Amino acid sequence: MTTKDAVKTSILSKRWRSTWTSNQYMSFSLPLGSILKSFITFVDSVLLRCTAIKAKRFLYDGPCFALIQSSLDRWLQFAIKHGVEEVSVNLRYLRYKDFLLPRILFCCTTLVNLRVSQCCFRVFGTVNWCSLKTLRIDYANLNNDGMMRVLGGSPVLEFLELKSCVGVKHIMVESKSFRELVIDSHVFRGRASMLKISAPHLLRLRLLGNSRGGEFRLDEVSSLIEAELNFNMKIALNKVKARANLVKGLLKKLHHVTKLVMGSWCLQVLLLMEARDMSLPSLECRHLILLGTAGHEGAPEAIVKILESTQLLEKLFLQTTCTPNSAIELNAESVGHRVIAGEEFWNLVRWRIYQCLMHLKHVEIVDCGANLLAWEPVLSLLKFLLQNALWLDKIVINSTNSKSSQAFEPSPRLEVARILLSQSKCSPSAKVILRYPFQGCPSV
Incomplete structure (x- = not known):
């Protein structure tokens, strides 16, 4: 259940009045039209009263208006300092496209599962995701250097999904743990753009969704046992040779x-x-x-x-x-x-x-x-x-x-x-x- 519903259980009995404060699973959702200040006050109050030593999960699903940005950064830092294992940040109705994930997130050694949507994925320093197994990035601007730092700092990564992402041109993973890669609706940048994939220990590859004006190239995928080519590439109808190649x-x-x-x-x-x-x-x-x-x-x-x-x-x-x-x-x-x-x-x-x-x-x-x-x-x-x-x-x-x-x-x-x-x-x-x-x- 959401944290809001968990708090409501306090009315069930006197024994349950403060039970919710030890909840290790924090889930906050802000529907469109809600009062932002009241929501921020509620989340701050929940985190202030939290008695759990460890946070298993932190989920935020909602807008990232200016009023929310600084608060969200503070909430994520709280979860990270409490050894969070799963983080999901799904930003909607985004007006500001440069919400930066806090730097402390990239040094969260307890993180196992991470999903971010419409977050700015700039990586300036070392990434230490020594426990990360699952990574999903949706609607993000990426770059090769940042992606290399992320993949190099995730030695036990098993699953990677990039959905509607732009900027990355090379995915290279040498880790023997890496098992599945999903590229969904990749956004190519430039006329002669290409996404190269090199992962010698990869077992499953899925190329999905609608893309435009680019090319997928597989360099080293010798361990693959399953592959899905279910993408739609927008290439001019008269360029039969390009499609065929x-x-x-x-x-x-x-x-x-x-x-x-x-x-x-x-x-x-x-x-x-x-x-x-x-x-x-x-x-x-x-x-x-x-x-x-x-x-x-x-x-x-x-x-x-x-x-x-x-x-x-x-x-x-x-x-x-x-x-x-x-x-x-x-x-x-x-x-x-x-x-x-x-x-x-x-x-x-x-x-x-x-x-x-x-x-x-x-x-x-x-x-x-x-x-x-x-x-x-x-x-x-x-x-x-x-x-x-x-x-x-x-x-x-x-x-x-x-x-x-x-x-x-x-x-x-x-x-x-x-x-x-x-x-x-x-x-x-x-x-x-x-x-x-x-x-x-x-x-x-």
């Missing part, structure tokens, strides 16, 4: 990962590459997740492009429902490529994905809608896999996330399952499983 360069560095997630923008680039006979590097991926695919014209060709390069693939996951922002923008006609529909298409490309069909065991489709017509592109693919995948164990049609308006209309899914069950199977053990939340009973 970006995706091809990333896949070349990710050739050894066992689990790969690709979003709709990268699949769009694959479609462009397919139309121009541009090759992809060979991938060792065994688990492939394609987000926002089969419902779009031309998407089967993008799927073939990636399947052709994943010859050891064992598990394929397709999400066929797309949000407006993630839909594939280009169809095959827009890149001068003729569309061949349905089963005819898959039979023509069978020789290209033959090696993939030798290992594929598990296919899962996330529901593409209640309309049976919407299933046509997916159905032709599933029928083809049933007839050609030698060791296929199961095809799962997952409708458990269907919208409430479709919740009790299972007939299209049942019809799809019926059609698939009537098909001849290359693998005698292949099963078709429909997971659907029928009213009154679990998914089946």
Whole structure:
């Protein structure tokens, strides 16, 4: 609970009258429209009466108007002096973009988890975060020198997330503890801007969100086992080569990962590459997740492009429902490529994905809608896999996330399952499983 609610427990009984003062978890939230002076007085009073020797957590969620800035700095210093382990500062309605985190924060040796949003992340001295494991920075101006000091001063850091940050051009982490990196909606600065990533012990990498006019480059990521390329890069439509080189360069560095997630923008680039006979590097991926695919014209060709390069693939996951922002923008006609529909298409490309069909065991489709017509592109693919995948164990049609308006209309899914069950199977053990939340009973 918030600290305000914790203070309210003092009215429950005489024994509870002062219990809240020993609370090690401090959480303060200031909604828009609240009286700032009253809020500051309340927080000051809480900290003044605090009897806890150690502060486990300090959370502040609210605006950072001029009246709040000096107080927030004082509150953070209180938490740091009490050996705080978790700090979260989420600034909203920010008028002043230069709120500086107190220097004492960068020498907080007890800090384990830190999240800051819209804070000025200037680092002028030594960083000593010897206990820090999780670091999230949102909407911040960074620089390479400051970032290097932060990463160098965090020897046991395991997780780093940068969301909508600008200024940093190189992330280099040599620590063996570093396990996961998330770059979300990176803001590139300058026309020829680039974000280089070098982390030899990194296990999971996620490139997400909307970016504009830059490039991701992977230098040393030899330990990666999982990678997600679910970003949208704003590159001019006529710069096909730039798009292709970006995706091809990333896949070349990710050739050894066992689990790969690709979003709709990268699949769009694959479609462009397919139309121009541009090759992809060979991938060792065994688990492939394609987000926002089969419902779009031309998407089967993008799927073939990636399947052709994943010859050891064992598990394929397709999400066929797309949000407006993630839909594939280009169809095959827009890149001068003729569309061949349905089963005819898959039979023509069978020789290209033959090696993939030798290992594929598990296919899962996330529901593409209640309309049976919407299933046509997916159905032709599933029928083809049933007839050609030698060791296929199961095809799962997952409708458990269907919208409430479709919740009790299972007939299209049942019809799809019926059609698939009537098909001849290359693998005698292949099963078709429909997971659907029928009213009154679990998914089946």
